[in-house]
Amino acid sequence: MTESSIQRDKWNSKAGFIIAAAGSAIGLGNIWRFPYVAGENGGAAFVILYILFVLLIGLPVMIAELTIGRNTQKNPIGAFLKLFPKSSWKYFGVMGVLTGIGILSFYGVIAGYTIGYFVKLLLGQFDTIAGAVESQRIFEEFTANPYVSVGYLFVFLTFTGYIVLGGISAGIEKWAKILMPILFVLLIILAIRSITLDGAIKGLEFYLEPDFSKVTASTFVMALGQALFSLSLGMGAMITYGSYLSKKDNIISSAASVCFFDTLIAILAGLVMFPALFAMGMNPSGGPGLVFIVLPSIFSKFPGGIYFGAGIFLLLSVAALTSTISLLEVAVSYFVDEKKWTRKKATVLMSIFAFICGVPSALSMGSSDWLSDLPILHIGVLELMNAVFGNYSLALGSLLVAIFAGYKWGVKAVKREVHQFGNEFKYFWLWSFLIRFLCPIAISIILGYIIITGNYF
Ligand code: TRP
Numbered sequence: 001m002t003e004s005s006i007q008r009d010k011w012n013s014k015a016g017f018i019i020a021a022a023g024s025a026i027g028l029g030n031i032w033r034f035p036y037v038a039g040e041n042g043g044a045a046f047v048i049l050y051i052l053f054v055l056l057i058g059l060p061v062m063i064a065e066l067t068i069g070r071n072t073q074k075n076p077i078g079a080f081l082k083l084f085p086k087s088s089w090k091y092f093g094v095m096g097v098l099t100g101i102g103i104l105s106f107y108g109v110i111a112g113y114t115i116g117y118f119v120k121l122l123l124g125q126f127d128t129i130a131g132a133v134e135s136q137r138i139f140e141e142f143t144a145n146p147y148v149s150v151g152y153l154f155v156f157l158t159f160t161g162y163i164v165l166g167g168i169s170a171g172i173e174k175w176a177k178i179l180m181p182i183l184f185v186l187l188i189i190l191a192i193r194s195i196t197l198d199g200a201i202k203g204l205e206f207y208l209e210p211d212f213s214k215v216t217a218s219t220f221v222m223a224l225g226q227a228l229f230s231l232s233l234g235m236g237a238m239i240t241y242g243s244y245l246s247k248k249d250n251i252i253s254s255a256a257s258v259c260f261f262d263t264l265i266a267i268l269a270g271l272v273m274f275p276a277l278f279a280m281g282m283n284p285s286g287g288p289g290l291v292f293i294v295l296p297s298i299f300s301k302f303p304g305g306i307y308f309g310a311g312i313f314l315l316l317s318v319a320a321l322t323s324t325i326s327l328l329e330v331a332v333s334y335f336v337d338e339k340k341w342t343r344k345k346a347t348v349l350m351s352i353f354a355f356i357c358g359v360p361s362a363l364s365m366g367s368s369d370w371l372s373d374l375p376i377l378h379i380g381v382l383e384l385m386n387a388v389f390g391n392y393s394l395a396l397g398s399l400l401v402a403i404f405a406g407y408k409w410g411v412k413a414v415k416r417e418v419h420q421f422g423n424e425f426k427y428f429w430l431w432s433f434l435i436r437f438l439c440p441i442a443i444s445i446i447l448g449y450i451i452i453t454g455n456y457f
Contacts, residue, residue, distance in 0.1 A: 014249045018257050019177050020322070021232075021241050025262040026180065027323030028110055029230040031187075031316060032291050033390075034266040035273040039284035041222050042214030043206040047270065049219060053227035054263050057442060060434040061233050061398045062255045064405035064414065069242025070251065071417045075333040076236025079243070083409060092400050096236035097331045099397065101350065102389030103235075104327040105358035106382045108160070109365065110288070111320035112152025114313050116142065117292060121310035126296050132280045135293045143289075144366030153362045154355060156317075160324040161351035164332055165344060175322065183315040187268050190312065194276040194298055203278030207270050217449055224446055225391035230262055234394030234401065237326045240333050250423040272298075288382070291316075328354070361385055379457050387457050392447070399443040406436035 038046045072079040077093030120126065120142070143149055163175065194200060228234045245251070273291065276298045277284055286293060299309030328350060335346035364371035364381035372380045379387075405414055411432040418425040425431070450456065 010244055010246055017245055018254055019180060021258045022261045023180055023322030024232045024237055024326035025258055026265045027319045030266040031269040032110055035270050036287055036290040037222055037226050038270060041219045044208050044210035045212050045215045046219055046223055048210055049223035050227055053224050054259055056434060057439050058227045058231045058233060059255060059259045060431055060439055061401050062231055062238055063251060064401050064435055065238035066242035066251050066255055067414045067417045069239035070245045073243045075337050076239045077334050078337045079239055093236060097334050099235040099389050099393040100327045100330040101354050102385060104324055104354040106361040106385040108153050108156045108358050109362045111324060112156040114317040114320060115155060116152045118310050118313040121306050126306055132282045132297050135296045139289050139292045140366060146363055146367035149362035149365055149367060150359055153358050157351045157355050159321060160328050161347050163325050164328050165347050179318045183319055186312055186315060187272060191268055191271040194272050197276060197279035199279040200275030203274035207274040218455060221446055221450055224395060228394040228398050229390050230266060232326060234397030236330055240330050248421045251418050252426055395443055395447055399440055402435050402439035
């Protein structure tokens with residue numbers, strides 16, 4: 001059989017693609033990472049910068065990634081090899097595959113905790129919750145147990161591998177379609193409860209009234225990194241998802257919908273978290289434990305809150321799962337397309353690899369003092385992985401995508417691909433300007449600043 005005679009799997013419909021791509025984008029990045037990063041970086045002013053970066057950098061880069069993917073019908077490495085066989089652009093693809101596994105390894109740890117919390121709530125271990133202090137103690141005790149941290153990481157990666165094995169339309173699309181809308185509704189209910197708590201107003205002020213005196217250079221870095229992370233950009237996940245997109249679909253409106261839903265869910269998660277946080281007198285810069293500490297404290301204020309809480313954590317795990325499958329899928333599609341491995345072999349081996357890479361992150365959440373506070377750097381392994389793979393690598397990757405689409409492949413080639421089947425490229429001039437000038441310049445300034453000042457974490 002020749003390569004072209006093998007029919008590549010496709011999304012069943014445009015709505016299916018949007019939901020699956022939104023499923024990749026929407027995940028712990030929105031509900032776990034966004035509120036805590038916003039909290040640590042000054043609240044509302046960060047949120048405004050974040051939204052600007054989504055519109056001016058995230059959306060244009062997403063359009064570029066989807067177009068490269070659909071045009072080549074390949075994984076990131078294969079895509080660059082197909083367009084420019086002799087160039088070194090393929091190494092960008094290699095970086096993407098590695099970044100995907102890097103993110104998957106620490107993301108899986110946090111995702112594992114969401115399953116752990118689901119089980120914990122169901123078993124009634126939160127019945128006697130006293131409030132924020134107690135929730136914090138429970139979280140720390142939970143993550144400091146190495147068997148729990150590593151065990152749930154294993155469980156989570158097993159689920160991820162299982163779904164990736166099922167392939168595109170049967171696995172990923174089917175699940176995302178059913179579960180993402182439920183998560184949305186539950187978040188709205190939670191936000192309403194959180195906003196109506198006594199003392200919630202201070203949290204709303206923190207979240208919605210910008211104080212620009214709090215904006216520093218690092219706010220820009222964090223907001224950019226968060227926007228790229230949340231939209232799943234900068235490592236070829238959207239190249240891979242774009243490769244399963246049908247030629248009839250309009251890339252521009254698909255990309256815009258994904259950015260819209262992703263931002264909506266992040267903003268909503270902030271509306272759940274900040275009012276409750278201030279109502280309970282907690283510190284908004286609580287770090288990575290934030291959702292695990294704040295959410296259980298809200299549940300205790302609901303009738304039957306424990307079961308409601310269990311439902312929320314279950315859906316959080318699902319949101320995380322629709323994201324982890326996209327991280328794994330990049331590596332798997334590479335080995336399947338380029339190295340001719342079977343899907344099964346690629347999935348099993350890559351899941352095991354991600355698990356091994358994830359163990360130090362899992363142990364850095366309190367089980368090992370050394371891994372929780374690395375010498376010289378003074379941060380834990382999970383935070384280090386988060387910064388290196390979840391921030392810098394994505395910024396560098398997005399810079400390269402912008403240069404590739406804007407100059408190497410060229411904006412005209414992108415336009416041609418978008419125009420297939422009579423689809424329009426609305427605001428093509430604006431997109432060209434952003435991808436050729438604003439994106440590369442802004443990202444370079446931000447990365448350059450970091451390199452020069454040495455303010456890495
Ligand atoms: N965007 C996802 C989230 O917000 C995480 C994620 C999935 C991701 N795939 C990615 C991040 C690819 C960067 C690149 O949870």
